[in-house]
Amino acid sequence: MRWWSAANLVSNAGTWMQLTVQNLLVLEITGSAAATGLSLSVQAAPGLLMSLVGGAAVDRWPRKATAAVSQALLGAVAFTTAVLVACDPLGVGVLMALAAVTGLIATVDGPACSLLGNDLVPAEDVPSAIGVGSLVSSAGRLAGAGLAGLTVGVLGTAAAYAANGLSFLCVAAVIPFLRPARPAGGTAPPAAEKDQDTAGDGLTMREGLAYFARNPRLLALAGVTGISAVLGRNYGLTLAVLVTGPLAGGAGAFGTVSTVLAVGGILGAVLGARLRRPSVRLVGALAAAGGLLQAVAGLSPSLALLLVVVAPMAVVESVSDTAGTTVLQTTPPPRLRGRVLGVWGSVRTGWGLTGPPALGLLMEQAGARGALVAGGLLIAAAVLAGHLLHRRRPAAPAPAPVSVALREPVLIPAPAQVPAAERPVPVGAPA
Known part of the structure; x- marks a missing residue:
């Protein structure tokens, strides 16, 4: 979990650095604030419908492999953008197309990485793992926004995209070495429960x-x-x-x-x-x-x-x-x-x-x-x-309490199955 959190801190900083630089780049190319907002919408738009497909893919495919491949693909898109920016043939249409591809890959990467982080800790520690993820995201956002200006000022816009590509590869390199935690208590669920959980599930x-x-x-x-x-x-x-x-x-x-x-x-x-x-x-x-x-x-x-x-x-x-x-x-x-x-x-x-x-x-x-x-x-x-x-909604009827006089025959074994000395005695009956 420590390795995963450290890698994600680097990746979040790279992502926010690229988002900051992308806004500046679109504004520089077009001179339009509306176009800048449109580029963010184009990157977010695939999630409107394709998130359903991405979530089903995460349930169907091995989680570690899915997260590693999606991170590598996001890194490839970032490197491609860096090369195009450095060679200066990049127009706003190409930039928005690359942003849309990034958003499409993220529909699989988001749930895969979120659930993979939860797999690394016991069930009772999942809330803490999610809290650590939020902490990493907030710290990465703060660091990325600051690094964006520094990177562009010293190394240029292409370097910011390249740095984000390296941050994705950092996560992809860590994933093969992660070991999911054992279920709480160290035991696997019973086979019957497992079969019942997956029965009829076509993913x-x-x-x-x-x-x-x-x-x-x-x-x-x-x-x-x-x-x-x-x-x-x-x-x-x-x-x-x-x-x-x-x-x-x-x-x-x-x-x-x-x-x-x-x-x-x-x-x-x-x-x-x-x-x-x-x-x-x-x-x-x-x-x-x-x-x-x-x-x-x-x-x-x-x-x-x-x-x-x-x-x-x-x-x-x-x-x-x-x-x-x-x-x-x-x-x-x-x-x-x-x-x-x-x-x-x-x-x-x-x-x-x-x-x-x-x-x-x-x-x-x-x-x-x-x-x-x-x-x-x-x-x-x-x-x-x-x-x-x-509060005003009528509550569901509570289950009938177990009668002290044992009027619920389904809750006790039949008399023939219990030795006479061990049978429960109704209230008021002689001991």
Whole structure:
């Protein structure tokens, strides 16, 4: 797990470095902010439909081999982009095509690497492993954004793509040496249970969709995470406008806010790694708290007060993300986890494509402050409404208690099978 985490830290830093450089490169080629946003949408778009296929592939193929091949392919795309940038025949169409290929490979790589990391620890430590993954992701994002400017300034744009290619190869090289942990307790599940778990499973995408649609925990998690993704979280847009507009700050001020968000995300991931049995209720409570903090941030009269509010906001939302990921990855049975993550990838991509335009429209109507306040309050209100509806739903009938007088013959052996001296005596009968 230590080797895996170290390799993923390098890979995450490389990925965020490439994403930062890609935005700058598209902006340099086209001079259009809209084209820059389109390049990000093109890379995310394959996940809308192909995540279902990718999740089914992860359930069907050996996980270590799948992750190693997908990482190697991502490295090959990064090296190809580096060569094209260095030779200078790269147009925006080719760059977007390469971004789409990267997004397509990621539909398999994402669930494969997530589940492979969970395989490296005992079942009771999976929440901690997910927390470590969130910590690695946050730290890699912070490091990658900083390294991007340094690499481009010293070695050029092509070097950033080449460095990302090397980071993928770093992960691919570590995977063959990983040893999955034994099941909890050191024993394998009984053969009968194993057969029952896989019986009738054709590893089809339909089963993943059906399981997701029938599971109230996953549906509630999707609802909470979806409204948070659409009305919040897009702080690169909302806080940037707030800082540079009403608060009269510059790019340096927004950089400070971004750094505080990243540090808060790291601290939240550390706290999230300590969760042992997170629940959807906890995810909802944290999302509501984050929404209220977002509303307070929208009302901040100064940059200093905004920084005070942004820090706990980032911590709360990072813990919420870690708890939600744990629920998502541990709720389905092992045979369905790849496909359920595939369904989640499609849903998350839909939020990613819907959120920024919806939030941009809200900002046009209400301004940056209004969008933050209204979005935060709506998140908290939606979570509260969902909680109240859940409490009002009639509970499932509880199983009948075992009668003290033993009126449930199915719960005890037949008298002929029990020696007379060992038969239970009803209440009130002579001993």
